[in-house]
Amino acid sequence: MREIVFDTETTGLTPAGGDRMVEIGCVEIFNRVETGRHFHCYFNPQRDMPLEAEAVHGLSTVFLSDKPLFSDKADELLDFIKDAPLVAHNASFDFGFLNFELQQCGRTAVSMHRMVDTLAIARTRHPGAKHSLDALCVRFGVDRSHRVKHGALLDAQLLAQVYLELTGGRQIGLGLVADAGTVAVQKSAGPNIGCEPRPARPHAPLAEELERHRAFIAKLVTPLWDRFAGVG
Numbered sequence: 001m002r003e004i005v006f007d008t009e010t011t012g013l014t015p016a017g018g019d020r021m022v023e024i025g026c027v028e029i030f031n032r033v034e035t036g037r038h039f040h041c042y043f044n045p046q047r048d049m050p051l052e053a054e055a056v057h058g059l060s061t062v063f064l065s066d067k068p069l070f071s072d073k074a075d076e077l078l079d080f081i082k083d084a085p086l087v088a089h090n091a092s093f094d095f096g097f098l099n100f101e102l103q104q105c106g107r108t109a110v111s112m113h114r115m116v117d118t119l120a121i122a123r124t125r126h127p128g129a130k131h132s133l134d135a136l137c138v139r140f141g142v143d144r145s146h147r148v149k150h151g152a153l154l155d156a157q158l159l160a161q162v163y164l165e166l167t168g169g170r171q172i173g174l175g176l177v178a179d180a181g182t183v184a185v186q187k188s189a190g191p192n193i194g195c196e197p198r199p200a201r202p203h204a205p206l207a208e209e210l211e212r213h214r215a216f217i218a219k220l221v222t223p224l225w226d227r228f229a230g231v232g
Helices: 051-057 070-081 091-104 118-125 133-140 152-166 207-218 224-228
Strands: 002-010 021-030 033-042 086-088 115-117 172-179 182-187 193-195
Touching: 002 051, 002 070, 002 091, 002 152, 021 070, 021 091, 021 152, 033 070, 033 152, 070 091, 086 091, 086 152, 091 115, 091 118, 115 118, 118 152, 133 152
Parallel strands: 002 086, 086 115
Antiparallel strands: 002 021, 021 033, 172 182, 182 193
């Protein structure tokens, strides 16, 4: 299963108030393993950067002035994410900006059904605990020593590691023990972590996968199912 973990940086908190996306970072996960493929881009927001936002991510008006517009990179971004589920922390914020930018340049908004919110997962798994990305990195032993300021690609890379730990760990043992409706997952190292089974997410084969399947079926000679056509 292919999933995309992503993060954005913006000029502020709401696109409805005139804020814009200035950076996006996407990390590919396939069958719960990071593939090393990513998409990263800065964007010229065509407006000044508020000082309070610059203090968070360090992206100035001058730095962004020669960067491409979102519309220049929209198709490249959409080609990378394709129809994979999209994982983000406080995902409604990132989806809000992503879909605003897509609609501004005439592209179709990404379905909210593809949204996987690690903040919501963390609140369910660890109620009452701190749920910031920094706090979750500490909880799961993810090295964040190089995170001086927020950065979309760096934060997406950190979140990918956190997401895998939140949903059962990167190395899962074979022993499952039912306990009051939960499943205790024995990791290869470290303590047991109790978690509920992850619900199925909407997914579908890619167009090229369907085409390869049709081509394969067309090469079969007298396939078994033809013998039973009309039987019953």
